[in-house]
Amino acid sequence: xxxxxxxxxxxxxxxVGFSLSAFSNDSLQGNKDSALLERPFHVSRYDKRLHYYxxxxxxxxxxxxxxxxAGNMGFISLGIxxxxxxxxxxxxxxxxxxxxxxxSKRAKVTxxxxxxxxxxxxxxxxxxxxxxxxxxxxxxxxxxxxxxAKQPVRYPNKYYLVSTKIRPSxxxxxxxxxxxPENKRKxxxxxxxxxxxxxxDTYILMxxxxxxxxxxxxxxxxxxxxxxxx
Numbered sequence: 001x002x003x004x005x006x007x008x009x010x011x012x013x014x015x016v017g018f019s020l021s022a023f024s025n026d027s028l029q030g031n032k033d034s035a036l037l038e039r040p041f042h043v044s045r046y047d048k049r050l051h052y053y054x055x056x057x058x059x060x061x062x063x064x065x066x067x068x069x070a071g072n073m074g075f076i077s078l079g080i081x082x083x084x085x086x087x088x089x090x091x092x093x094x095x096x097x098x099x100x101x102x103x104s105k106r107a108k109v110t111x112x113x114x115x116x117x118x119x120x121x122x123x124x125x126x127x128x129x130x131x132x133x134x135x136x137x138x139x140x141x142x143x144x145x146x147x148x149a150k151q152p153v154r155y156p157n158k159y160y161l162v163s164t165k166i167r168p169s170x171x172x173x174x175x176x177x178x179x180x181p182e183n184k185r186k187x188x189x190x191x192x193x194x195x196x197x198x199x200x201d202t203y204i205l206m207x208x209x210x211x212x213x214x215x216x217x218x219x220x221x222x223x224x225x226x227x228x229x230x
Contacts, residue, residue: 063230066093071222072169072200073112073140074099081114081226091116091136099142114138118175131175134194140167162201171198171222192226 062080069076074097081093097110116136123129147165151158173196180189203218 061230063228064091064093065227065229066095066224068095068222068224070220071171071196071198071224072167072220073097073138074108074110077110077112079112083228087121089118091118093138097140108142108144110140110142112138112140121177127179127181129177129179131177131192131194133172134175134196135170135172137168137170140169141165142167161205167200167202169198169200171196173197188227188229190228192228194224194226196222196224198222 059082063083064081066079066081067077071077073095077095077097079093079095081091083091091114093112093114093116095112095114097112099108099110101107114136115138116134118131118134120133121129121131142165149163149165151160151163173194175192175194177190177192180191197219199219207213207218
């Protein structure tokens with residue numbers, strides 16, 4: 001009987017000792033983990049440079065696709081763009097346009113760099129929003145040997161006041177945007193339809209020299225769509 005009681009006491013003692021040892025080990029491990037979490041995280045110069053490098057390249061990814069009809073940049077133009085700013089109110093777009101030959105010898109290709117500013121946006125409900133003012137400027141060039149940036153020597157000095165190859169323009173317009181519900185987004189997050197009224201440096205000079213020129217003769221109307229990808 002005494003031997004049985006002794007074995008029981010020994011077993012209980014071993015069990016208690018094991019439990020206390022495990023608790024102590026867990027406490028030590030917890031203290032080590034807490035110390036690791038509280039230790040300040042050090043970022044090396046290499047990691048900072050790598051993060052900056054990746055962030056810089058990510059900024060080059062286009063956030064939108066644009067298609068535009070008319071607007072002194074071709075019959076139809078297609079391009080990509082980037083939006084930025086605190087409220088995404090600035091846009092830079094790069095477009096290539098197609099100009100049919102009409103009465104000339106061949107069709108032509110144009111390239112346009114466009115800068116947009118959209119100061120306000122008002123929610124209309126049901127995913128629609130109105131941007132009552134969009135404005136900006138763009139520079140267009142047309143490819144072809146018959147166009148020049150600097151006046152050829154065959155013409156008298158200052159015979160042409162502007163270049164025939166590079167054409168700066170200004171514009172104003174309005175936009176309507178439709179947000180795509182998050183559960184239905186596959187390619188884009190929104191689509192925007194817009195119109196713009198624009199004019200070029202050539203038309204402005206013509207209007208300053210001849211006030212009889214009508215408004216519709218020096219202002220061009222264009223329409224377009226923007227697909228917001230990101």
